[in-house]
Amino acid sequence: MAGEHLTGWIMTSPEPPAVARRRVRLALRAAREARGFTQQHVADELDWSLSKVNRIEKGDVTVSKTDLLALLELFGVDDDELIDDLVRAARSSRQRGWWDEPRFREHLTPPMLQLLQFETEATAIRVFQPTLVTGPFQTRAYAQAVLDFWQPELSSVVREARLETRLMRGEQLLSRADPPDIYFIFDESLLHRPVGGVPVMAEQLRHLLLIMERPTVHVRVVPSAAGALVAMLGPFLICDFGEEENAVLYRESLLLDEVVHSAETIGRHRRYFEHLWQESLSETESVRLIEARADHMYSRMRRDTSG
Missing domain, CATH: 1.10.260.40 (lambda repressor-like DNA-binding domains)
Structure with missing residues (x-):
């Protein structure tokens, strides 16, 4: 038929x-x-x-x-x-969601608006973000510090809309009845870059550790000694919808972003991700490294307070 x-x-x-x-x-x-x-x-x-x-x-x-x-x-x-x-x-395809409210739609890029929708249906999400905690895992204070970096280019209204979007993305992904498996890779240098200051970064690392306790969240750190490929790649995210052949790629660079549907390009980035995953510390080792860095920051804060 x-x-x-x-x-x-x-x-x-x-x-x-x-x-x-x-x-x-x-x-x-x-x-x-x-x-x-x-x-x-x-x-x-x-x-x-x-x-x-x-x-x-x-x-x-x-x-x-x-x-x-x-x-x-x-x-x-x-x-x-x-x-x-x-x-x-x-x-x-012509219906509207929360992302279509003017306070979001008017201040988000078209690729980001698409990504928000793709994430609601993804069965697995692979994120490579070498220098920052990925958006959905960010605390409000950390996200605010990241967005404030763009004050010369983004108005306060745009930054506020994007801040609320990041927080809603995290809630949307982690509170789904059928949450996707999320694989997140970042470079070890992230742990030594106190975005927003030591208190903000310490809180962010503790928040990340709590998220990592979820069975669907898998995080690995690329150690500095194995970071050659990290230096050559920009941030990217792959959303899978059941099978590897059914996926989309989201890439960003500075203030530019795009959604890519090319199977060849998605496949290439998937291979990059798998290579980095194998080069990374295990999830258990990554937890220990993040815990040690968070503990160091909290100890430093206590010394500063007592001194």
Whole structure:
């Protein structure tokens, strides 16, 4: 039956807009490729521009119900359950979540808005952040200190919106009924960089240790002696959705960020991550190192107070 190759795209529960849009675009691309059609052929058959077909498949735009049904008919998809599901997904792709409130939407980058939605559906998240504690694991004071660094470029309103977003990301990820497995790698130098001052950093390390007690959170430290690759890589995050082939990559550099869907690019970053994971201290050794550094900071604070 036409459309059998798309049965894996059916969902039975609501999903965030970015996730729904991604599922629709991947289903449409799979259906087109199953028929052996090029994007140009689709454009010619439906009297559309090639750019319209390309934007739909890239997820740059949402697809209307009328256009979705036209595409599915062209591709010979006649499974009523699948068609109804993709229509619901197309409708979901236009829905709004907490991230669409003006106080967030107007001050967050489009890639970050997508990431917030992808994280709600991810089954596993791999984070490489060499010099800072990853955003969702940050305390309010630590996050404030990080964002204050950008005062010349970001207004106080933007910084406040991003601060609240970081705190909500952490709550969203860690309080999910089905939390994803989170793998976080950072460089040892992070432990010796007291962002916000010693009291703020000491509190942050204690907070990180508490998070690391969760069975779904896995943290490893790259020791300084093994940090050659660390110096060459910028921060990145991979969200998996069930299988390795079903993933997105989020990269950031200074004030620029992007969401990448390229399987080749995602695969390359996955290999970087796995290499660093193997080069890192074990989770037990990482806990001991973080504890020792936190204890050192608290001892220093007590000496400063008593002196």
